[in-house]
Amino acid sequence: MSAVLDPPLGAIAAASLRGVSKTYRHFHLRDIDLEFATGTVNGLIGPNGAGKSTIMRIMMGLVRPDRGTVAMLGRPASSSESSAKREIGYFSEDMRLYKAETIAFHMQFVRSLFPDWDERYAEELLDRFGLIAKQKIKGLSQGQRVKALLLLVLARRPKLLILDEPTNGLDPVAKQEVLSELMQTVKDEARTIVYSSHHTQDIEQICDTITFVDRGRVIASDDRDGFLNGWRRFRLQAPGSWVPPQIAGLRAEASFGNLRVMTIDRYRPDVEEQLEASGATLEGSEAMTLEEIFLATVTRGREECRR
Incomplete structure (x- = not known):
């Protein structure tokens, strides 16, 4: 899946990062390319320490990247213009009152x-x-x-909201109140939200586009329906000598004797037919949750890094 989502035709990017990298002693943010269209809710999902907060701090001009460029509402993130900063709202769980x-x-x-x-x-x-x-x-x-x-x-009514883990520490009722308010906020199409979390349910509920971040890298980015409709899991019965067909995005997830579990990230209606034509018996096909998709993507990404 593409790591950069272009905004819809006619849309103006509320924020963009191009080739952004930052190196710390024990962490590296690598070549981040992201673009967030005006009037959208954009989610960053990743485990703790994945780089989500670093991306947001760079967007806010709180951290200077080693290389790359960042634009916020058409201006460089490092801009000192007070008018620009008034139009951006930032929330981080380490902020204090x-x-x-x-x-x-x-x-x-x-x-x-x-x-x-x-x-x-x-x-x-x-x-x-x-x-x-x-x-x-x-x-x-x-x-x-x-x-x-x-x-x-x-209450400042900013045009761009950067929210870093805003529902951490909230009970389920309070969390739903906050998520509902955020969804209400972007009914005004001129407002944009970039929202980070390690809770996939929160992201799935409110976000239009979703980006997976792991170990300082963007490993996948797509709109919500692209993820949910593009991924699928298959249960197959196949002999030990069975060779999976060459289908783009098809991967083995697990095997138990003759039972094979396969996943695909670019589902097409003819995939089941191709699997059965290869000599396997299809026992079931099911959609995957966003959390399952995230975990599978992280696993694939880490396997590729080890090669």
Whole structure:
């Protein structure tokens, strides 16, 4: 699958990375090429330490890449233009609030810095998230702190939202509240979200395009339906001498005696016919979940790196 998704015809990229690399002592981000079209929700999935946060920090200009270029809303990520930065909202789980102050204090502080602050929307978010403006930060649970941070970002009405693991630490109810609010946010087609997580269910629920990241590399990128419709698993009965047909994207996943389990990442309606024509008996064919697709892609990618 292609590692770069071109935006739809007529769309303007809200953000792009070209040939971006960054080397640390024990980690290497390698040749990242990504493009995010305006008005889309884009997910980065990867295990902890895969490079998702590094990509986002580079996008925000917080980390300088060793090579490559990054553009955000048509400007270099390193741009010091205050007008550009006001149009971008960033959330990271390591962001902190003043513990001795209230949510209302933080709302007033952010309001003074960002002229596009939407007070009515902020009040709506307080209600939806079950927060009280007079609450002090030190009295909030972890989930409530995450919601407060998201409120401060969302109420600015930024054109581009960069959200790094925004649902970490949230219980299932709170997580659904946040995801629902994010889906509501992009009903305005001028807004774009780039969202990282290691929870495939979150990404599948809200994202239009999905990128898999592992060990500092983009290993696959496609729209959600492209992944879900392109991957399939087959259960076959075949003798030990059976040789799988040469079908693009077909891989052996497991074998138990004469039972073979195969997966394909470029499914076509004639694949079953080709498998049976090769001498195997097809016992079943099934769609795969995004989590299964992610795990299979990571396994394939790591195998290729070892060759």
